[in-house]
Amino acid sequence: MRTLEIPTGGRLPVLGLGTWRLGEDPAQRRAEVAAVRSAIAMGYRLIDTAEMYGEGGAEEVVGQAIAEALRAGDVTREQLLVVSKVYPHNASRKGTPAACARSLARLGLDRIDLYLLHWRGEHPLSETCEAMRQLVADGRIAHWGVSNFDTDDMEDLAAVCGEPLDCAANQVYYSMSERGPEFSLLPWQRQRGMPMMAYSPIDQGALAGDAALGKMARRLDVTAAQLALAWVIAQPGVTAIPKAGREAHLRENLAAADLQLSADDLAEIDRMHPPPRRKKPLAMI
Numbered sequence: 160m161r162t163l164e165i166p167t168g169g170r171l172p173v174l175g176l177g178t179w180r181l182g183e184d185p186a187q188r189r190a191e192v193a194a195v196r197s198a199i200a201m202g203y204r205l206i207d208t209a210e211m212y213g214e215g216g217a218e219e220v221v222g223q224a225i226a227e228a229l230r231a232g233d234v235t236r237e238q239l240l241v242v243s244k245v246y247p248h249n250a251s252r253k254g255t256p257a258a259c260a261r262s263l264a265r266l267g268l269d270r271i272d273l274y275l276l277h278w279r280g281e282h283p284l285s286e287t288c289e290a291m292r293q294l295v296a297d298g299r300i301a302h303w304g305v306s307n308f309d310t311d312d313m314e315d316l317a318a319v320c321g322e323p324l325d326c327a328a329n330q331v332y333y334s335m336s337e338r339g340p341e342f343s344l345l346p347w348q349r350q351r352g353m354p355m356m357a358y359s360p361i362d363q364g365a366l367a368g369d370a371a372l373g374k375m376a377r378r379l380d381v382t383a384a385q386l387a388l389a390w391v392i393a394q395p396g397v398t399a400i401p402k403a404g405r406e407a408h409l410r411e412n413l414a415a416a417d418l419q420l421s422a423d424d425l426a427e428i429d430r431m432h433p434p435p436r437r438k439k440p441l442a443m444i
């Protein structure tokens with residue numbers, strides 16, 4: 160799979176697995192672990208989770224699936240890239256390492272590959288930045304980044320942490336139907352070689368049922384969800400983390416990473432979902 164370089168060294172695959180809403184219901188635990196395990200077996204290498212998802216439950220599901228995959232020899236730890244996120248209310252100088260330690264315990268890992276501030280909260284960015292850098296120095300995380308940061312938040316972060324900024328990525332809501340980040344945020348990140356991780360890239364499943372997109376997808380012999388994913392990762396500097404529980408969806412989404420859209424296809428999508436003409440605040444789900 161194609162990968163993107165991150166400013167702090169290392170690379171991110173252009174497509175990974177989302178895990179929001181996992182770990183909420185103990186009755187679903189076995190099926191969820193099996194789904195993540197099967198995703199790893201079929202080739203997913205980046206898994207996105209957060210302490211918020213299922214209040215730690217999703218990290219436990221991911222941890223169990225990784226442990227089983229490692230035991231089975233499906234993958235090595237070095238091949239996997241685990242992303243997790245700290246709640247804003249925990250992101251203080253002392254709270255960040257404590258939250259990270261809890262996430263590591265639930266994941267059963269000794270390192271998180273990319274640790275993000277989930278969204279901007281009440282703690283000063285200077286404290287979060289300092290704590291993140293200390294976690295990198297201590298080897299508890301390999302890279303740190305942010306999520307739901309708009310252009311002005313990134314400017315504030317750069318002012319507080321200094322440039323060149325060692326923030327590895329910004330994860331935001333970005334899909335064919337939510338193209339706001341293209342106006343100023345994506346150019347800002349591209350200028351610094353900082354990947355944008357697109358969350359909800361199929362609009363929580365809605366784009367899979369979009370009639371116009373479906374029509375175009377049938378002509379290209381793909382599905383609407385695949386077209387939505389292929390489009391988002393065709394944007395330079397963008398990776399996507401679709402969530403899928405169903406085996407068929409997992410396979411379909413993974414295959415989308417290899418689809419090539421022509422200039423005509425991209426122009427057709429622009430007509431369906433035009434790029435933004437002015438700045439609007441970053442959307443959040």
Ligand SMILES: NC(=O)c1ccc[n+]([C@@H]2O[C@H](COP(=O)([O-])OP(=O)(O)OC[C@H]3O[C@@H](n4cnc5c(N)ncnc54)[C@H](OP(=O)(O)O)[C@@H]3O)[C@@H](O)[C@H]2O)c1
Nearest residue numbers: 177178179358359360361362363364367384401402404405
């Ligand atoms: N940083 C943040 O604030 C933030 C916010 C939201 C999300 N995220 C991350 O981004 C990930 C993805 O976003 P998301 O979960 O909101 O939405 P999404 O990935 O756009 O959509 C997930 C939904 O689409 C369905 N789906 C997946 N593949 C499909 C396919 N090929 N055909 C038809 N339906 C398909 C899934 O169904 P099945 O599960 O039944 O297969 C699920 O209901 C999250 O899981 C989370 O890791 C981060």
